[in-house]
Amino acid sequence: MPLLGRKFRIGDTNDPNEVAQQTAGGVDGNRIAAVVSAIALTFSAYSLWDTSLKQADVALFVPPVIQYAAPYNNNTSNFEMIAIPVTFTNEGARTGTVLSMELAVTDPRTSQTKRFYAADFGRWSMERTRSGAYQPFAPLSLAGRSSRTESVLFYTRGEAEKPNQLIQDIGSYGFALSFELAEGDDFGALDRLFKSNPGVLTFERELKFYDARAFQNGTIPLYSGDWRSASTTKAPQKNN
Numbered sequence: 758m759p760l761l762g763r764k765f766r767i768g769d770t771n772d773p774n775e776v777a778q779q780t781a782g783g784v785d786g787n788r789i790a791a792v793v794s795a796i797a798l799t800f801s802a803y804s805l806w807d808t809s810l811k812q813a814d815v816a817l818f819v820p821p822v823i824q825y826a827a828p829y830n831n832n833t834s835n836f837e838m839i840a841i842p843v844t845f846t847n848e849g850a851r852t853g854t855v856l857s858m859e860l861a862v863t864d865p866r867t868s869q870t871k872r873f874y875a876a877d878f879g880r881w882s883m884e885r886t887r888s889g890a891y892q893p894f895a896p897l898s899l900a901g902r903s904s905r906t907e908s909v910l911f912y913t914r915g916e917a918e919k920p921n922q923l924i925q926d927i928g929s930y931g932f933a934l935s936f937e938l939a940e941g942d943d944f945g946a947l948d949r950l951f952k953s954n955p956g957v958l959t960f961e962r963e964l965k966f967y968d969a970r971a972f973q974n975g976t977i978p979l980y981s982g983d984w985r986s987a988s989t990t991k992a993p994q995k996n997n
Contacts (some may be wrong), residue, residue: 775975813853818844818988821981830971833922842879844906847899854939855897860911863931871923873911883974934958
């Protein structure tokens with residue numbers, strides 16, 4: 758009896774249909790394993806990029822109220838001061854450094870624009886100005902996944918800026934806040950290819966009243982028309 762000496766193994770069959778099914782099952786299993794491995798590798802690569810390799814992604818946030826002062830004689834001085842509390846956030850994995858900041862203010866009634874530069878940190882007052890109590894503006898280093906808030910004092914950018922006093926008439930003014938960002942270049946061409954663009958933060962603030970006596974030791978506020986902050990990120994939709 759020839760069958761008595763034969764050893765059977767699982768999968769042994771003489772049926773061509775069963776052989777085809779088992780072969781197809783093995784191929785499908787290999788494909789599934791390959792797909793799972795590829796997905797795992799993709800997630801690992803993304804996690805590495807997001808937690809360690811992603812370039813600095815710095816955003817700015819400005820509150821609804823900022824401060825203004827023009828404390829000197831406008832017949833002889835073009836000095837104006839704008840105090841803006843700014844929150845800096847870095848959503849990237851690597852450090853980013855804000856090297857400088859510039860502010861352009863436009864009066865829509867005259868279309869005149871005056872430029873300002875970030876000069877100091879602190880809360881403005883004439884007493885503090887006389888005593889030099891401010892901290893000079895210096896490049897701000899932001900580690901990955903970090904944030905900080907500073908009250909930035911912007912001063913008129915040189916004697917050539919006109920008019921001597923831009924902010925005086927009641928109404929809204931346009932602001933354009935830009936900054937220079939230093940990023941790491943550890944990966945050469947790859948970093949340059951995916952280099953981020955800091956962009957410009959544009960917003961409007963309204964001067965509701967004007968009284969020069971406030972500048973003797975203080976400031977005048979300018980307000981957001983909708984009482985919302987402004988940011989370089991995508992603005993949230995308003996709820997009606």
